[in-house]
Amino acid sequence: MFYTEKEKKIELIEGYDVIVVGSGPSGIAAAIKSSESGCKTLLIEKCGAVGGISTTGMMSHFTGNVRSNLYERILKNAGEKNVFKGYASRVTIDPEMLKNTYYEMLSKAGTELLLYTFVCDVITEDNRVCGVITESKSGRRAYKAKIIIDCSGDGDVAFFAGAEYFKGREEDGKMQPATLMFKVGGVDTDRAVFPGSFETEVETEKGELQSLAKKILPYPAGHVLLYKSTIPGTVTCNMTNCVDVDGTKAEDLTRAETVCRSQMEPIVEFLREYAPGYEKCYITGAASLIGIRETRHFKGLKTINETDIAEARFFDDWVVRDAYFNFDVHNLTGSGLDKTGSQKKFTQKKGYTIPYGCLVPVKTDGLLLSGRNISGTHMAHSNFRAMPICVAIGEAAGAAASIAVKKNIQPREVNVAEIQNLL
Numbered sequence: 520m521f522y523t524e525k526e527k528k529i530e531l532i533e534g535y536d537v538i539v540v541g542s543g544p545s546g547i548a549a550a551i552k553s554s555e556s557g558c559k560t561l562l563i564e565k566c567g568a569v570g571g572i573s574t575t576g577m578m579s580h581f582t583g584n585v586r587s588n589l590y591e592r593i594l595k596n597a598g599e600k601n602v603f604k605g606y607a608s609r610v611t612i613d614p615e616m617l618k619n620t621y622y623e624m625l626s627k628a629g630t631e632l633l634l635y636t637f638v639c640d641v642i643t644e645d646n647r648v649c650g651v652i653t654e655s656k657s658g659r660r661a662y663k664a665k666i667i668i669d670c671s672g673d674g675d676v677a678f679f680a681g682a683e684y685f686k687g688r689e690e691d692g693k694m695q696p697a698t699l700m701f702k703v704g705g706v707d708t709d710r711a712v713f714p715g716s717f718e719t720e721v722e723t724e725k726g727e728l729q730s731l732a733k734k735i736l737p738y739p740a741g742h743v744l745l746y747k748s749t750i751p752g753t754v755t756c757n758m759t760n761c762v763d764v765d766g767t768k769a770e771d772l773t774r775a776e777t778v779c780r781s782q783m784e785p786i787v788e789f790l791r792e793y794a795p796g797y798e799k800c801y802i803t804g805a806a807s808l809i810g811i812r813e814t815r816h817f818k819g820l821k822t823i824n825e826t827d828i829a830e831a832r833f834f835d836d837w838v839v840r841d842a843y844f845n846f847d848v849h850n851l852t853g854s855g856l857d858k859t860g861s862q863k864k865f866t867q868k869k870g871y872t873i874p875y876g877c878l879v880p881v882k883t884d885g886l887l888l889s890g891r892n893i894s895g896t897h898m899a900h901s902n903f904r905a906m907p908i909c910v911a912i913g914e915a916a917g918a919a920a921s922i923a924v925k926k927n928i929q930p931r932e933v934n935v936a937e938i939q940n941l942l
């Protein structure tokens with residue numbers, strides 16, 4: 520059954536050079552870079568805070584590495600807010616302080632920010648995206664800009680514009696599982712264990728922790744990933760797990776949230792019983808944004824694949840350099856690492872590059888892809904989805920947009936050497 524909406528006039532707001540949709544690590548970077556490059560930039564975010572998975576998703580830490588000026592600035596500024604100096608590493612995240620860091624950096628750069636606003640459609644002319652339609656408390660509105668950067672993670676803007684994509688794994692469309700991050704307090708951090716990867720085994724008096732978790736936790740939970748937070752006594756848990764979730768469907772998001780929530784208390788009971796240092800732990804908070812790892816992969820002028828990464832291929836038309844991480848594929852049908860994933864076994868230490876073409880949708884003009892929705896294979900995505908790399912992608916997208924705006928050209932016409940000069 521279908522219902523035809525009545526046609527109606529909505530308010531149109533014009534005059535922006537660049538609109539960035541989504542304020543995750545890539546959106547923050549894209550908006551700051553675009554603003555600092557002199558473009559009138561609007562950042563639109565559906566949540567009530569900036570940062571996406573890095574903050575609202577209650578993320579533990581930045582993993583992997585990359586050469587990026589903005590990433591260094593974010594780490595430095597966030598680190599200065601850390602009350603317990605020297606306790607956690609510089610990549611450990613305090614979500615509230617990181618939000619404040621982002622607000623300050625956006626404000627200093629002169630980015631206009633619009634929270635609580637969902638981008639629900641695009642305005643197109645011929646094959647060019649020239650604006651977005653939003654829904655919010657203010658009603659339905661239209662915003663126009665010269666360039667739109669899609670940092671929504673799921674690539675909602677590119678999807679609404681009809682850009683070519685596939686979901687998840689090439690052979691069957693399966694996507695990485697979802698996780699609701701949460702924190703526990705009351706941990707004796709001097710004695711506590713911090714298994715930071717699926718392959719970190721912890722022997723205890725009662726048995727090996729990962730094996731115990733697999734047996735005891737409610738399926739598909741079953742692995743132990745615990746990370747120091749910036750606050751002694753508080754630990755970030757990346758342990759809830761829901762498989763077969765399509766993060767572009769509200770029903771699946773609701774199921775993921777419900778399933779992950781139902782696992783939180785059994786996980787805490789497990790930790791109290793089996794994990795040294797966690798005997799008196801209790802839940803202090805959970806993310807207000809479910810963690811979706813993978814959804815749409817768009818087709819760009821270029822597509823990065825796993826061989827490019829494993830062999831650290833150097834693209835002359837790079838816009839991201841010295842990107843480093845492993846193939847972090849979570850088990851698509853249960854807990855732990857997927858058999859296609861490679862963490863400890865990933866030995867390539869030399870960083871790889873991402874070419875500009877991965878950010879440019881193959882047919883749609885006026886639009887740049889950024890963050891985890893750029894053009895890449897399922898396996899490559901398991902690597903470049905790491906937040907430092909997403910920051911660097913966003914920085915490149917912001918730089919490319921600013922050149923396109925100044926020269927009044929399309930993203931596909933931008934000279935990559937000019938982007939490189941801005942990075």
Ligand SMILES: Cc1cc2nc3c(=O)[nH]c(=O)nc-3n(C[C@H](O)[C@H](O)[C@H](O)COP(=O)(O)OP(=O)(O)OC[C@H]3O[C@@H](n4cnc5c(N)ncnc54)[C@H](O)[C@@H]3O)c2cc1C
Binds near residue numbers: 564565904907
């Ligand atoms: C559970 C989990 C654990 C992870 N662990 C780590 C880790 O330890 N270290 C690490 O480096 N990386 C980790 N990652 C990966 C990393 O967090 C993401 O890949 C990264 O945040 C992607 O950045 P992004 O900017 O592309 O998108 P996101 O961070 O997903 O941000 C997208 C933003 O767009 C907004 N948005 C979406 N659609 C719309 C719309 N239609 N209108 C308006 N706004 C919209 C969202 O609300 C969100 O704020 C993890 C991911 C998950 C899910």
